[in-house]
Structures are given as structure tokens and as C-alpha cells.
Amino acid sequence: MQMNLAGQKVAVFGAARGIGRAISEAFFREGCVVHGFDRDIGVEPWENGPALTAGDATNYETVGAFARGVGEVDHVVFCIGVGSGKFGFPFWKLEPGDWGRVLEVNLITAVNVAHAFAPILAARGRGTFLFLVSVAGQMGSQTDPPYSAAKAGLINFTQCAAKDLAPYGVRVNALSPGMVKTDLNESVWRAGQERLASEERQDYATWGGEKIRKVSPLGRWQTPAEYAAMAVFLASEHAMNITGQTLNIDGGQVMHS
Numbered sequence: 001m002q003m004n005l006a007g008q009k010v011a012v013f014g015a016a017r018g019i020g021r022a023i024s025e026a027f028f029r030e031g032c033v034v035h036g037f038d039r040d041i042g043v044e045p046w047e048n049g050p051a052l053t054a055g056d057a058t059n060y061e062t063v064g065a066f067a068r069g070v071g072e073v074d075h076v077v078f079c080i081g082v083g084s085g086k087f088g089f090p091f092w093k094l095e096p097g098d099w100g101r102v103l104e105v106n107l108i109t110a111v112n113v114a115h116a117f118a119p120i121l122a123a124r125g126r127g128t129f130l131f132l133v134s135v136a137g138q139m140g141s142q143t144d145p146p147y148s149a150a151k152a153g154l155i156n157f158t159q160c161a162a163k164d165l166a167p168y169g170v171r172v173n174a175l176s177p178g179m180v181k182t183d184l185n186e187s188v189w190r191a192g193q194e195r196l197a198s199e200e201r202q203d204y205a206t207w208g209g210e211k212i213r214k215v216s217p218l219g220r221w222q223t224p225a226e227y228a229a230m231a232v233f234l235a236s237e238h239a240m241n242i243t244g245q246t247l248n249i250d251g252g253q254v255m256h257s
Helices: 018-029 060-070 100-124 145-168 183-194 204-215 224-235
Strands: 009-013 033-038 051-054 075-078 127-132 170-177 246-249
Touching: 009 018, 009 060, 009 100, 018 033, 018 075, 018 224, 033 060, 060 100, 075 100, 100 127, 100 145, 100 170, 127 145, 127 224, 145 170, 170 224, 183 204, 224 246
Parallel strands: 009 033, 009 075, 033 051, 075 127, 127 170, 170 246
Antiparallel strands: none
């Protein structure tokens, strides 16, 4: 299948590592001009790859300056996420103060990106937004309530943005990971282990294997490359009638009847 994306311009937030990096590389291999943005671009730098800009996406002025520098963009991808770093069951074990940063990074930062780039895409009359969300935002995961609530809010905002931008020919979708080996997933494991007695603790591989067998009908890890392939497809003309959707790549973890 030919995606026909060569020469198109893509802005990727959270581009330096994990799923965001895989998505950036996939667009780059398609012949796109990729502008990556991340708070730390010193991790595993590319050779002859996408351009990277360091910055804090929670700062709207910084995001706006980046948008102006990128200019007429075709696709915008948001791959930023952070958990509370605590095991949140029951939720009152957390403090209200644990919520602010998580909501800001996962939801408000996405709003910053949307506000900065929506006028550019609307003026062009075409293009796409893609927001990385989570299965946690669809099922009220008790592991980290602030993270679940933030991603649920982003799923809802995706639908709002899709409706607002549809008359301009701009599509907006969300991509929802399940169990994939990222820094965020590892932080969930770490937070859960800290509450256990030493003899009950598990290494990351054992914990992950047991959780996958419990929650995923297909019983296997997902990989960043899978999200990258879907991101490229959603940006292509093959997906021209897909908007306002949350697409799960989760091994069947979330199934809606």
C-alpha cells in the first residue's frame, strides 16, 4: 500500500523516545519532513534523521514559537504522557496535589499544541491531528487515577476538535496503546512495586508478562512500530473518512460491546 506522503511536513511532540520516536522515524522513512519536539533531545540522537527541537510543551508561548517556525504543516502528532509516579488504588491514597502536573502534561499540553496548530491546518484546508491517549482513559484504570482521567479528557477533546475542524477538511484522531515497553509503562511497574514487601516484588519482565496474560486476550506486548504504522496510515488518504476516533492497539485489552 502506497501512503503517498513524501514531501509532507509533520510535527511530532514527544519525538525523542518511545512511541513518539518510532512515529517520527516512520514518517521520515515515508519521505516526510519531520520536525520533532521534546523536553530532552540528548537521548539516543538520530543520525541523518528528523530535526529535533528542545522545549517545554506545557508553555504555550514555546509551543506557539515552534509552530511558527515549522510553518505550513500537514500533520501534527502528540505523543507526550506522564503518570503520577504513585500507585493510586484506592484513589484517596493520593493527594489532590498529585493531580495537577499529570493533568497539565497529558491534557493541557495537548490543548496547547491544538491551539497553536489548528489555525495553520484550518487555513490550509487539509491535514491531520493525532493524539496519543491510553486504554486507561477508556476504562477508569485504578492504577493511576490522575493519568486515567487526563487521558479520558484528551479522548473527549479529540472528538470536540474533530467536530470543529471537519468543515475545514482537517481530521483528528486518537491512538490508544495498551501494554508497550516505554518509560511510562516501566514507571507504572516501579510505583506498584514500591508498595509491596521485598519478598513480593517482581522484576519488570515478570510483572509485565503476568499483567499481559491477565489483561490482554492476545497475550503479547505491543510495540512502538505498530503505533508508528497506524499513525502513518491515519495521515494518508487511505484514512480520509476516519475522524473523531480512538483506535486501540492493545491486544484486545479494551473491547466495547
